Amino acid sequence: MIRGRSPVVRSAIRAASPLALLVAAFLFFAGHNQPGGGFAAGLVIGAVVALRTVAGIGRPQDATRWFAVGTALVSVVALAPLLGGEPLLDQVIVSETVPLLGKVKSGSALVFDAGVTAIVVGLFVAVFDGLDADELGRDEVQV
Amino acid sequence: MTALVGLLVVVPMLAAAVGFVAGERQWVRDILTVGSLAGATAIAGILLAHVESEGTVVLRVGDWDPELGIVLVVDLMAALVLLVAMATILVVQLFAIGQRRTAWGADPQLSGPLLLVLTSGVVLAFLTGDLFTLFVAFELILVSSYVLLTHQGRRGQIRSGMTYVAMNLFASTLFLVGLAIVYASTGTVNLALLAERIPELDDPLRWGIGLWFLVVFGTKAAIFPLFSWLPDSYPTAPTTITAVFAGLLTKVGVYVLIRFHVLTGMDDLGPLILTLAGLTMVIGVAGALAQDDVKRILSFHIISQIGYMLMGLGLFTLAGIAGAIVFLVHHIPVKTVLFLVGGLIEEREGTSALDKIGGLAQRQPLLAVLFALPALSLAGIPPFSGFVAKLALVDAGIEKVVVPIVVIALANSVLTLVSMVKIWTGVFWGSGDDESATPIRILRPGHRLMVGATAVALIASLAIAASFGPLWDLGERAAADLLDSRAYIEAVVS
Numbered sequence: 001m002i003r004g005r006s007p008v009v010r011s012a013i014r015a016a017s018p019l020a021l022l023v024a025a026f027l028f029f030a031g032h033n034q035p036g037g038g039f040a041a042g043l044v045i046g047a048v049v050a051l052r053t054v055a056g057i058g059r060p061q062d063a064t065r066w067f068a069v070g071t072a073l074v075s076v077v078a079l080a081p082l083l084g085g086e087p088l089l090d091q092v093i094v095s096e097t098v099p100l101l102g103k104v105k106s107g108s109a110l111v112f113d114a115g116v117t118a119i120v121v122g123l124f125v126a127v128f129d130g131l132d133a134d135e136l137g138r139d140e141v142q143v
Numbered sequence: 144m145t146a147l148v149g150l151l152v153v154v155p156m157l158a159a160a161v162g163f164v165a166g167e168r169q170w171v172r173d174i175l176t177v178g179s180l181a182g183a184t185a186i187a188g189i190l191l192a193h194v195e196s197e198g199t200v201v202l203r204v205g206d207w208d209p210e211l212g213i214v215l216v217v218d219l220m221a222a223l224v225l226l227v228a229m230a231t232i233l234v235v236q237l238f239a240i241g242q243r244r245t246a247w248g249a250d251p252q253l254s255g256p257l258l259l260v261l262t263s264g265v266v267l268a269f270l271t272g273d274l275f276t277l278f279v280a281f282e283l284i285l286v287s288s289y290v291l292l293t294h295q296g297r298r299g300q301i302r303s304g305m306t307y308v309a310m311n312l313f314a315s316t317l318f319l320v321g322l323a324i325v326y327a328s329t330g331t332v333n334l335a336l337l338a339e340r341i342p343e344l345d346d347p348l349r350w351g352i353g354l355w356f357l358v359v360f361g362t363k364a365a366i367f368p369l370f371s372w373l374p375d376s377y378p379t380a381p382t383t384i385t386a387v388f389a390g391l392l393t394k395v396g397v398y399v400l401i402r403f404h405v406l407t408g409m410d411d412l413g414p415l416i417l418t419l420a421g422l423t424m425v426i427g428v429a430g431a432l433a434q435d436d437v438k439r440i441l442s443f444h445i446i447s448q449i450g451y452m453l454m455g456l457g458l459f460t461l462a463g464i465a466g467a468i469v470f471l472v473h474h475i476p477v478k479t480v481l482f483l484v485g486g487l488i489e490e491r492e493g494t495s496a497l498d499k500i501g502g503l504a505q506r507q508p509l510l511a512v513l514f515a516l517p518a519l520s521l522a523g524i525p526p527f528s529g530f531v532a533k534l535a536l537v538d539a540g541i542e543k544v545v546v547p548i549v550v551i552a553l554a555n556s557v558l559t560l561v562s563m564v565k566i567w568t569g570v571f572w573g574s575g576d577d578e579s580a581t582p583i584r585i586l587r588p589g590h591r592l593m594v595g596a597t598a599v600a601l602i603a604s605l606a607i608a609a610s611f612g613p614l615w616d617l618g619e620r621a622a623a624d625l626l627d628s629r630a631y632i633e634a635v636v637s
Binding site: 067068071072076079082086089090 | 160
């Protein structure tokens with residue numbers, strides 16, 4: 001594909017990746033009260049994975065581990081309240097004043113969201129493993 | 144008690160996550176799958192006992208108001224079906240552990256954890272109190288079932304898997320659009336609130352919603368004419384997968400169909416549903432008669448049996464709904480046993496095609512018994528559970544004086560028996576000598592576990608027939624709760 005043919009695109013993807021991750025981080029934290037959240041953040045990271053795969057740059061591997069970590073995080077957060085006699089998925093909300101950021105409101109839902117993100121990223125990794133995009137790229141280079 | 148309800152959904156999920164990373168350590172996966180399924184069965188049993196004496200259990204997830212949040216509702220119908228479903232999956236998993244070392248077994252690294260994800264989805268579908276969570280549950284079931292169906296990558300699996308995926312994705316899309324229609328016209332997707340608001344809508348809109356969801360859930364339940372995805376895809380999967388799918392997945396469709404249409408008072412659709420029920424029965428059994436492979440015949444039977452449950456729903460009477468629920472409970476273990484026996488035959492003979500097997504009754508008398516009893520039960524011969532379940536439905540039909548469906552239901556029983564006889568003569572009778580002596584293989588390790596699991600499931604289904612009196616009472620109470628939606632609404636909203 002693009003790999004080995006267009007250094008411009010490769011460099012651009014390389015440079016854009018951290019920025020995209022920043023956007024993902026923003027969406028991740030914005031998700032509490034505004035559009036965004038763990039799923040949206042996962043999609044953006046997934047887009048980075050997609051671009052890096054096509055361009056032949058390193059990307060996250062081992063979809064299973066992403067799935068497992070994500071599912072474990074989600075389940076643990078869902079189950080934890082039961083220990084305290086609260087209903088399933090009940091959340092703890094923390095409100096703190098932090099230097100630089102001012103008043104920050106967050107809670108255990110953040111960990112839940114992190115699990116969701118991990119599952120979505122894992123899905124992207126699995127899809128690109130399945131499509132064997134790496135192989136496709138290699139063929140193109142040989143031509 | 145509400146904590147148990149939550150555990151039922153989350154624990155299989157968590158066990159699946161750990162199972163995925165267990166790698167080569169098969170014993171970890173075995174402990175996880177069997178342990179969590181046994182736990183789920185125990186919880187389902189406790190819940191049934193509790194709901195039976197104390198009434199509906201409602202879990203408000205995250206303590207949100209029912210209008211905003213997710214509610215899980217365990218009423219009598221849910222608890223009853225849940226217990227049977229969990230026990231069935233547990234038995235199939237034991238069978239799967241026994242079958243693992245043979246060529247027919249599913250890949251344990253994938254199938255164990257994915258079966259747990261599927262279980263979680265099935266639980267969620269049974270318990271959810273709102274339509275959107277139901278959609279999520281369906282997706283959970285479907286995504287894991289796509290992988291389970293096709294993960295061996297055989298040609299037939301991929302080909303029929305495509306039909307399966309396409310049909311179900313289409314139904315899911317319709318479901319999503321239907322959700323939008325319901326939300327736009329009532330302002331909620333909570334089932335209890337819908338039970339209040341949908342009956343107040345104008346007739347055309349109400350009928351539209353009823354028909355729309357009849358198509359959506361009907362596709363999942365494989366009713367006529369939306370069944371085409373089923374008979375091709377099911378027989379290609381590994382036995383244990385087919386057994387779970389056959390026992391449970393279409394029944395999840397029927398279950399939500401009953402729940403939604405009864406709660407929202409869609410009585411006007413009764414005649415249409417009865418017509419579809421008759422067609423589903425006849426077409427299903429006609430398809431079964433035309434097949435010459437054990438697993439394919441059994442797959443077509445699923446469709447024809449769905450017709451009976453639909454018949455109970457279509458009557459919209461107490462006896463009818465109770466009959467449908469009881470039929471559901473009878474059908475899950477019986478169908479699963481039949482497919483497990485199909486798997487045993489396949490493992491024994493290397494094929495499930497009728498013309499290649501013969502004389503199995505002489506060589507494997509135990510297998511013959513394991514097949515004969517549930518087969519007779521499915522056909523509705525006394526004293527098995529199929530007979531009482533069908534009798535209840537026919538009785539309900541006569542009570543409401545709907546002659547055609549009663550006639551079809553009775554005639555259909557005979558045809559079912561005929562197709563079972565076809566399997567019997569093909570597989571178990573005859574000398575089998577013309578086969579130039581099928582080599583009698585040494586019992587593989589795990590074979591005992593497979594036969595044992597099948598036998599346990601069979602005993603469970605016989606127990607259903609033996610305890611039919613109490614079961615019928617439970618079914619009647621569950622149906623009464625559904626028909627009188629006030630009880631449900633009160634439990635959820637207040």
